[in-house]
Amino acid sequence: MLSSRWKFQVLRWFSGFVELLFPKVCLACGDELVPGEDFVCLHCMMDLPPTGLLGNPAHNPIMDKLVGKVSLSGAVAVYWFDKHAAVQHLMHALKYKKQAELGIRLGRLMGAEWQYNCPMKEAFVLIPVPLHPARLRKRGYNQAEQLALGFAEKTGFPLAPHLLKRRVNNITQTGKTKEDRWQNVRSIFECTEYIHQPVILVDDVITTGSTLEACIAALNQKGITRIVVLSFAAARIHP
Ligand SMILES: [Zn+2]
Incomplete structure (x- = not known):
């Protein structure tokens, strides 16, 4: 021995x-x-291509995607997501290559950008977009929570990862009426309790905005409306 x-x-x-x-x-x-x-x-x-949106969380093209469907006070992404470019490679490594630590590193970067560029100076509570328990078991970690951990380290904001639960794994949108889709989106996540502090909903990449809409709908149902969406990246929006 x-x-x-x-x-x-x-x-x-x-x-x-x-x-x-x-x-x-x-x-x-x-x-x-x-x-x-x-x-x-x-x-x-x-x-990394900055979106430049952090300076104006309440009025920008990402906010335009969500406003009117749900109640929130701002929505921003830090970088643009382009196909075959650095941000896509980083998000792929974070999601599929067991690079949990990378999430913390990128979360710190988000925190620095927030502190430097965002005019919102309130004390927020961080809620990462949750994974379904089955997917969490498979992946071993939630990439949005890793980003939130790094962001929390930089900003000092507390994390409340258990406030939002994911009940359904996939959002199905095909072959349904507008009303069905509305019902479906509202049953994907569940908010477990009301908190009075404003909330930052942390995500990795915004594409259609459907997942975020579903998260915000669940928070709204519990009476939480002071919500800012913060994503590491977003697909470019072409007007
Ligand atoms: Zn490099």
Whole structure:
């Protein structure tokens, strides 16, 4: 039997060897990372396309998608999501490549952008868009919660991940009337209790906005309407 000191030495030697064979690479471009870089190289980090929407959460094209369907006070994404570009690679790694730590790193970035650019200075409570329990078991973590953890670290806002529960895994929209769809969207999530503080709903990527609409509908049903949507990325909106 090896002593624990020896085990430690062997492990250290082994991890050094693994790093030599498989150097850490940027999850956006695949280039080798240099000391001081974490998950994403500096070049990719500087190249992420900002939406510029953080300065005006209440009036922008993302807000226009949701306003009128549900009650909320703002909606923003930090970066644009373009096909085959860095943000898409990062979101793919976060969702499908077991890169839970990447979420925290990107969440801190969101926190810094929020503090620097967003005019909203209230103390918010963070609610990550929940995964269905079956999907959570499969993935091992909720990518939106990882982003919220990093965001919380930077801003000091508390997290309330259990306030919203996902009852249905997929949103089905085909072959249904407008009324059916409205009912369907309103039964996907459930809010467990009312809180009086304003809420930031944290998501990874906004595409159609249907998931967010369903989350906000559940919060609205409990009387929560001071809601700001904050997503790491959003598909570009063409007017
Ligand atoms: Zn890179």
